[in-house]
Amino acid sequence: MRKTHWCVITGAPCSGKTTVILSLERQGYRVVHEAARKAVEEGIAAGMSLREIRESPLDFQRRILQAKLTLERKLPTRATIFIDRGIPDSIAYFQFFGLDPEEPLAHARHVRYRxxxxxxxxPWIRDGIRNENPETVARLDTLLQSAYQTLGYPIIRVPVLPAAARTDYVLNHL
Known part of the structure; x- marks a missing residue:
């Protein structure tokens, strides 16, 4: 078990995670940006459509999981680092797409976040990266919570507040 000082920022799509991650980064904290968003942005920059990028849910989710694993292997465990979506998020996304979650679950058992x-x-806002709708977002919300709870994590719920107040809330609960 790899015990870390890392803090995961998670939640359903369109919950304000990226805004807070960027705020933490501007304040000098070390952050890891969301692997899925990066993969989608890179695909779009290469001329692919969102449909083409996500054509195979299994391939896409495995690619995201592998990107997270590769990145996390390089991070110092004793540093406070804010991560936009941890390995357990992959469990929820595998389940959401009807895929066997054992692969991300096995990896999630080997790391412990702080x-x-x-x-x-x-409120839901569509952008060029998101392809979910309010109903799928609600389901993802439940699956994400369940993934972390299944692994025995206490969850710190960050309420809806202005972005700066949410950032302060996170820092005050370290």
């Missing part, structure tokens, strides 16, 4: 900050949902 804190899990679960962001309450904000």
């Amino acid at each position: 804190r899990i900050f679960f962001f309450e949902r904000l």
